Amino acid sequence: MKTKLSLLVIVAWALSITALPSVASASCSFADIHFSSDFDSGRLDGCEQTASNSYTLTLKPENTPINPSPWYAFQVTNQSETAQTITITLLSDGAPARYQPRISSDKQNWQPVPYEKDQQQMQFQVTVTDTVYVAGGEIIDTSFYPSWLAELAPTALITLGESSQGRPIHALEHRVDGSADWLVIIGRQHPPEVTGALALVHFSQLLFSDDTAMRVFRQRYNILLVPMVNPDGVAAGNWRHNANGVDLNRDWKRRSQAETQAVHAKLTAITAAGGRIRLALDFHSTWRDVFYTMTADYVTVSGEPLQQPQLVNDWLTALANELAMPIENKPSHNPNSGVFKQYIADQFGVHGVTYEVGDQTDREHIKRSAEAALTTLIKQLFPDY
Template structure:
């Protein structure tokens, strides 16, 4: 009876909203990328959090991020219960939201169980490292210090700026790189930062590329969805990487309008990359016989990359999706040039991400210099 009354008291202290509150612990989501839907005390020291998608139908990638404020050192168990999907992202913890370590977990159907030894104070737990708008702003400032021009291409559904960065050249040729169409895909975002940093180095190779090609970067295509911790969509409920032909969303409209302006000003789109995450490293390419010129450009690039990083595998999956509205198909069909979707595994070693991305940038710069 005494235990039942104690449990009832714990539950009565619980707020099923932006935080989960008991006498010794509060669990919060009131920060950028913070995400869970409901929280309840299932027993003393046991907390069940539900994870629900922003809308349906959806390609399920259940994201979660929470901040735990503990009044004392204690042991707890978290159950993350996924609705409309199964757990994908493996839990990591941080005391400063900058340095992350994996923690043990068990998956049982749609639930993930995590045993945590909480210190007194603050602990962050998330499905991947948190990379939010503040991180992008810091990176953008570093690139601006190297001479890149910051522009606003348009606004998101909620009015946030769709920001771009431009490295200008003495030519009409353009390279396009975009990222973060899908909010939780952190490893793809990591790869983009390493890739771009290599392109912006002061090496002879990088400086020659920047002299020949203008470069447009759009690091965060989905600022609303990233801030909200969405699983997949923008706040309009749409997968942006299915919206490139219909362009029903302001985010895709903004980038398309700028690319059309490049053409109207006499420019030429010559190559494009979009960065993503999935269950393994893979490069989604357009088929060699699709009619793009030169047809072997991407084959040559990835063959050189495979040689440069062997025995690390380079997985290549050619294909076209005329009816799906994906970015690489849009680039190929609208501008008649190669585009590649650069996918990084969710659990790929972080140093491998950096090494492969920098090597990929080096080999692509080498291949692009052969373009007429």
């Protein structure tokens, strides 16, 4: 099927927000055009036809207050026998456009849509011949992770527990006899942060590959990989939160949610059994590529300095040299923030890093950077290699 792009979308601000405890998928039918978000990770909260080929689609957050990151993902079906060019206006409560539109006929292969935007609007064009999906990025839904993890390391697949709505929190637990050292990797605390999810996939794909260096590393290090900490939010297409309206990456101090409790229980079980967490990575997306790190001289809440204080600085310096480009390293600490990297530092006395990928970072660069990040990291974690 050929899909020709020709769709005008304007993302506008609303003046107020109504808190919604939960958001149901929307489905709207007009003469020949049908919109639906009735699929995993779909998000659309209402639709209205405003002219013969013009439609207004509304987006609302799962609850407020919220970091304004409007996610959208919907299917457009043309039920006529000829291609139609339609104009869509996306109205988003309390937030400007953030995520660049992408289009797919199968939810597997995605193409960016050329667009223009300013502070309040985004414009792009699409022509619908049959059925297409439009989303704020590639759709990586909840069904992807268990099958992908099983392909990476089928004997290491475990479930840490259940989310607030009872979805399994899938993980890989790679164990090495005679080694106490652990590398921890998590992702998808914030559902729409797709570029961070892509980086985690590339990073982990190489980590569990047959590459010689990776095989040697896996003979020395235990690995805990939790690629989707917030399955409820991913399934619902939430902007930021879990099913209870909580930002999980602000909950690591209180650990009030089932998701943070499940990960915490696993990490504390590891250390109670004599394991040593050496580093933890948390993959996210934001406006640009940046690493949020702990300050090297940080003293934890227990009064102890971080182990291997220069580990992350040395790693990111090596990464910059490998990529032959600057790497933005933003060190900070805030014991009351509730973010994962701070929790790792205070709970286990080691570095936690928030690995942020730009929303519009080139997909090939995401892959190249993630692979370079891993190859340079293992040389820091395993200097005898």
